Amino acid sequence: MEKVLVFPGGKWQLPLVRRIKELGLFTVVVSPEENAPCKNASDFFCQSDIFDIDNIERLAKDMGVTAIVSDECDIAMPVVAELGKRLALRTLTPKEAKLFTNKYMMRDFCVKHGIPVPEYRLCYTFDDAWDFFKEINKTIIIKPVDSNASHGVFVINDEDELRKKFNESMKYSRAEKAIIAERYLQGKEFTADGLKTKHGHCTLAVSKKKHFSHNSSIAKELYFTYDDPDYKYDEIRKLTDKFVLESGLEFGLTHAEYKCEDGKYYLIEIAARGGGNLVSSVITHYLSGINTYDHLIKTAIWGDTEANLILAPGFEERCAALVFFETPREGIVSQIYGEEYLKNNELIRDYCFNFAIGDHITDCVNDSVRIGYYIACAKSKYELDNLIHNVEKEVRIEVLDD
Template sequence: MTNTVLILGANSLQLPLIEKANELGYKTLVVSPVTDEPGHEIATYSEACDVVDEEGVLKLAKKYDICGIITDQTDLPVRTMAYVANQLGLPGNDYEVAKIFTDKYLMREKCKEIGVKTVEYKMCKTLEEANAFYDGLNRDVILKPVDNQGSKGVYKVSSRAELEKRFLEAIKYSRSGSVLVEEYIVGREFVVEGIAVNYEYENLCCGDTDYFDIPDVFSATKREFPSIADPKIINKVLDINKKIAKGFGFKQGITHGEYILDGQDVILLEIAGRGGGVFISSDLIHLQTGLETEEFLLGVATGKINKIPDFSWQNKSCCYISFFLRQGEVVEIRGMKEVIDLPYTYHNNFETLKVGQTIKTNSDKTSRFFVIIEADNHDKLMERREHIKELLTVKIKNDVGIIDGIIWE
């Protein structure tokens, strides 16, 4: 066995993991279907392969005689990661467990099995099934492709006519041809990050989620840690998250759970068997707890870490803030360098924003731009957020003329 670690995914969100592996002396085999993603440029070895192609990735793992396989901040490779680890006898989660963490229907079913309250739901493969469930429920529903990510194909539905239109759109985003139809509830939302080693599990941090006011774009404008909710509610969320992670059989790595408060009940929206995207895993966990996330992930993937590492609260506030752009052509960008150079900003994806770029309809969270910020407390964090909003300007040219292009809320 060589000192080569296989990393699934090569976009900007996987760069911290690839960079840390290089720094620690591993040879890095980076695999993704898009060869111009930046992770390929800094890898020891680069291979083009779909990250959901389990047999294709297994073939590459054998070719390079890897010592571990890992991904972060993306759902798509989670099953492949478990499959390859299981086939080669490497550290990893069980494949059946990985299926639960990447299938919204299986999450709901497992919640019922372990005694965690959930919403009314039905997995539907046909419009007729969806109509029957909707008629019986007699309230608004939300449609979710069971096995997709990035909020693609997710729609809120308030009428039969709307259901018939949106169901056919949602099912296109499901690789298995299934859509989860469930009751739509409104309430305060939370996000929880946690870690596991050899089935021992610890919560790391709980945060608050604020959403854009854009129809059918279920995307956060801000995720802030720590939560500023009542401590009793936070503890309830943390207890449910730990029960779910352990009840689902999560063996190792990081989880990213999203929850909603429905009256007095904490309801799971979804939980992922990887760290939170938008640099939650690489930046916000570290800012909150001091944990070196990438080093931890590499350690459990290669069998070098066999117990929960020490971490401690850092007594500060941090968040990501994000924005969309209006449709049209980007004709001017001001303040980007100033924002990047601020002493309290960290990772961002501003490298994807360029003059001359054409901005299309914002249909899901993948078209956001974002940056990580930190402060000593919540109030100071909000001041810094407003300062960034004042600094950054993007002008868009469309049929109306040249307009302010940024959508912050």
């Protein structure tokens, strides 16, 4: 039996582990958490730091692992690549993993290949970032070179903000102690999720984002449609195809983020994994009818498989939304209203509250600590908009002062 290694074994990898088992394959999960969400779903579980590559390599050899896959986790991709190289298994290469996780390399690559990116600079010191701020004389955004979940991402309007946030941003860079400073783009933000096969790259799902009012770097809603009357989704697809094809990535899932300013689309970042919060396992599959996990798993084991990347009739009308609950105000949760509505509505594919009655909640400071979400899939925008409106009415979090 083929044995497939998966990590880091968190909630977002659970659908991938389950799909591997549904295909009749043996799952080996490595996770730093003793009681990781994927533990009980796996055939063999090992508690280990996923960056202890030597230990995972020994385990893979002892277990006779024949494939390595991961999803929805940027920091795992360089580990996947290094293990693939050491074990001679089909994965992305270390060079590709670096390109798809290092934001500075990403921007240099875009400039080389004519893909628009905002003005940027690699900064090792506060003075580097401050000089850049003065040079462009506009609002900037600073971010770690290779972090995830918007850790250490801050919009900077003046010297005082930069002094307060520079070191915090720097501490989240893993491979290199540096940050990226770039011009802050004014405009709508988008995501694009796709699949790379031997036949090329296809973007399967595009979303338009809304953000929390307290932090413009953290998404509040991703609204997925095939097209939009005000924006050029085909331009987003074209730019994503260009980056992926020029990168040399052989196979796998992709997730890109863009901003549109004055009608021009700028690549913000791109990853060789699927979108987080179950975008790649629930939303992309619903919108395209293509099981991207099947392609990822089977290609990693047996080589590239045939993949029909043509949408079935009627699928262009499908739409979906990933919506994050907003904290009404800081305090102690006394009651949650409307959970039965979420549980019993057939359009709601998944939902989660990351807190319980009695917990203290506050505004989120990064993507990983949002208080909860729901995923809705519908056959029309009318149906989806009506659902979102009803959830806003039915679901309410009551908060008391500490």
